[in-house]
Amino acid sequence: MAHDIRDLADEEVMQLVQRGDPQAFELLYDRHGGAAYSLAYRIVGKQATAEDVVQEALLSIWRSRRRYDPTRGSVRTWILGIVHNRAIDGLRRSSVHERRRETLDVVEERFEASERTDVEVARREEARSVRGALETLPTEQRQTIELAYFGGFTQNQIAELMDEPVGTVKGRMRLGLDKMRRQLVGGVA
Amino acid sequence: MTDHTRYRDDVGAYLLGALNELERQAFERHLSGCSDCQEELARLRPAAEALPGSVVQLAPPPGLKTRLMAEVHGDASAEGERDGAVRRRRGLFGGLRVPRMAYVAAALLLGLVIGFGVAQLGGDDSRSVAVTVAKAMPEAGGTLQISGNDATLRLHGMPELSAARVYQVWIQHGDRMVPARTFEVGSNGRGDVDLPSVDDAQGVYVTREARGGAQVPSENPIVSVPL
Numbered sequence: 001m002a003h004d005i006r007d008l009a010d011e012e013v014m015q016l017v018q019r020g021d022p023q024a025f026e027l028l029y030d031r032h033g034g035a036a037y038s039l040a041y042r043i044v045g046k047q048a049t050a051e052d053v054v055q056e057a058l059l060s061i062w063r064s065r066r067r068y069d070p071t072r073g074s075v076r077t078w079i080l081g082i083v084h085n086r087a088i089d090g091l092r093r094s095s096v097h098e099r100r101r102e103t104l105d106v107v108e109e110r111f112e113a114s115e116r117t118d119v120e121v122a123r124r125e126e127a128r129s130v131r132g133a134l135e136t137l138p139t140e141q142r143q144t145i146e147l148a149y150f151g152g153f154t155q156n157q158i159a160e161l162m163d164e165p166v167g168t169v170k171g172r173m174r175l176g177l178d179k180m181r182r183q184l185v186g187g188v189a
Numbered sequence: 190m191t192d193h194t195r196y197r198d199d200v201g202a203y204l205l206g207a208l209n210e211l212e213r214q215a216f217e218r219h220l221s222g223c224s225d226c227q228e229e230l231a232r233l234r235p236a237a238e239a240l241p242g243s244v245v246q247l248a249p250p251p252g253l254k255t256r257l258m259a260e261v262h263g264d265a266s267a268e269g270e271r272d273g274a275v276r277r278r279r280g281l282f283g284g285l286r287v288p289r290m291a292y293v294a295a296a297l298l299l300g301l302v303i304g305f306g307v308a309q310l311g312g313d314d315s316r317s318v319a320v321t322v323a324k325a326m327p328e329a330g331g332t333l334q335i336s337g338n339d340a341t342l343r344l345h346g347m348p349e350l351s352a353a354r355v356y357q358v359w360i361q362h363g364d365r366m367v368p369a370r371t372f373e374v375g376s377n378g379r380g381d382v383d384l385p386s387v388d389d390a391q392g393v394y395v396t397r398e399a400r401g402g403a404q405v406p407s408e409n410p411i412v413s414v415p416l
Binding site (some may be wrong): 007020025026029034035037038039040041047048049051052054055057058059062063073077078083084085088109123126127129131133134145147148149150152153154155156158167169170171172173174175176177178180181184189 | 198199200201202204205206208209213232233236237238239240241242243244245246247248249250252253254256257258260261262264265268269296337345377379
C-alpha cells in the first residue's frame with residue numbers, strides 16, 4: 001500500500017519538497033500556512049499585505065528549497081524565520097509612527113481561527129503559553145522585545161523611541177528573553 | 190574593555206534582529222570565536238524562536254493557498270520540462286505568422302524567462318499557465334488561470350508605472366493582437382485582470398501603454414503567455 005505523506009514528519013516531507021514535489025509543499029503549507037499568516041498579520045497589521053508577504057515568502061521558500069539545512073533548525077522555524085524577515089522588510093518601508101502604533105496594538109481575538117483539528121488546538125495552546133510568558137515580563141522589557149521582533153526596529157531606534165540609552169535597551173532584550181526562557185521551561189516542567 | 194564584554198549584551202538584540210547590518214556583521218565575527226557568546230546564544234535562542242508562536246492564530250484566506258499552489262505547480266512544470274523548453278517553444282510558435290511572431294520572438298529575447306508551464310488545478314477544464322516575463326523584471330511572475338470561459342491573469346512583482354501609463358493586455362487571435370483591458374498595479378506590485386474567453390486565443394500578452402490604452406501595441410510584450 002502506498003505510503004501516505006501526511007504521516008511523515010516535517011523533515012521527511014522537506015526531503016520530498018527538495019526533490020521538487022508540489023504535493024509535499026502543499027502539505028507543509030497545510031501544516032504551517034496558518035502560523036505563517038498569523039505571524040505576518042501580527043507584524044504588518046493588514047490582511048492584504050499579510051497575504052502578499054506569505055505568498056512571496058513561501059514562493060521564495062519553494063524556489064530556494066535546496067538551501068534548507070536541517071542542522072540549523074526545524075522546518076517550521078525556517079519557514080517562520082523567512083516569513084518574519086519578509087514581513088519586517090515590508091514594514092520597514094512604512095512610517096515609524098505607524099509601525100510603533102501597530103506593533104504595540106493587540107490583535108483582536110474575534111479574528112481568531114476556529115479550532116478544527118488537534119494541531120490547531122495545540123497551536124492555540126502554544127500561543128497562549130508564549131503570550132503568558134511575554135506578559136510576565138516587566139512592561140518595558142516586553143515592549144522592547146515586541147518593538148524589535150514584531151516592529152522591526154533596531155536597538156538604536158528603540159532607544160530613541162523609548163528615550164533610553166542603547167545599553168539599557170540591549171539589557172532589556174537579553175534579560176527579557178532570559179526570563180521568557182525560564183517561564184517557558186517552567187511551563188513545560 | 191575586552192571583546193567579549195563589548196559584545197555580551199548584543200546577544201538578545203542579535204536574536205531579535207535588532208542589530209543594524211554593521212553591528213550584525215561585527216557581532217557574528219566575534220561570535221565565531223567566542224564560546225561564551227555561543228553558549229549564551231544557544232541558551233536564549235528557544236525564547237526568541239517561541240515568539241512567532243505567541244501571536245493570535247488566524248485562519249489564512251482560502252484564496253492564498255490556491256494562488257500559491259498555482260505558482261508552485263507552474264514552477265514545477267517549468268523545471269520538469271526545462272531541458273526541452275527551447276524546442277517546445279519553437280514548436281508552439283512555429284505556426285504563428287509574421288508580423289505577430291515578431292512580438293513573441295522579441296519577448297523571448299527580452300524575456301528568457303521566469304516560469305513556463307501548465308498545471309491542472311482540478312476539474313476537467315481548469316488549468317493554470319505560468320507567465321513568461323521580461324528579464325528586466327526579475328521579481329515579476331504570475332499565472333493565467335483558465336476555467337471554462339473565464340480567464341484571469343494574476344501577476345505579482347510588477348513595477349509600479351508613472352501616472353501617465355498603464356499596463357494593457359492583448360489577446361492573440363491568429364495574426365491579430367486584440368486589445369483587452371488596461372490595468373494598474375499598486376505598491377504591492379500585484380495585478381489581477383479578468384479577461385474574456387481565451388478559448389480560441391493563441392496567447393495573452395501585456396505591454397505598457399499611455400493611459401487610456403492603445404489599439405496597437407507600442408512595444409514588445411513584457412509578459413507573455415503562449416497558449
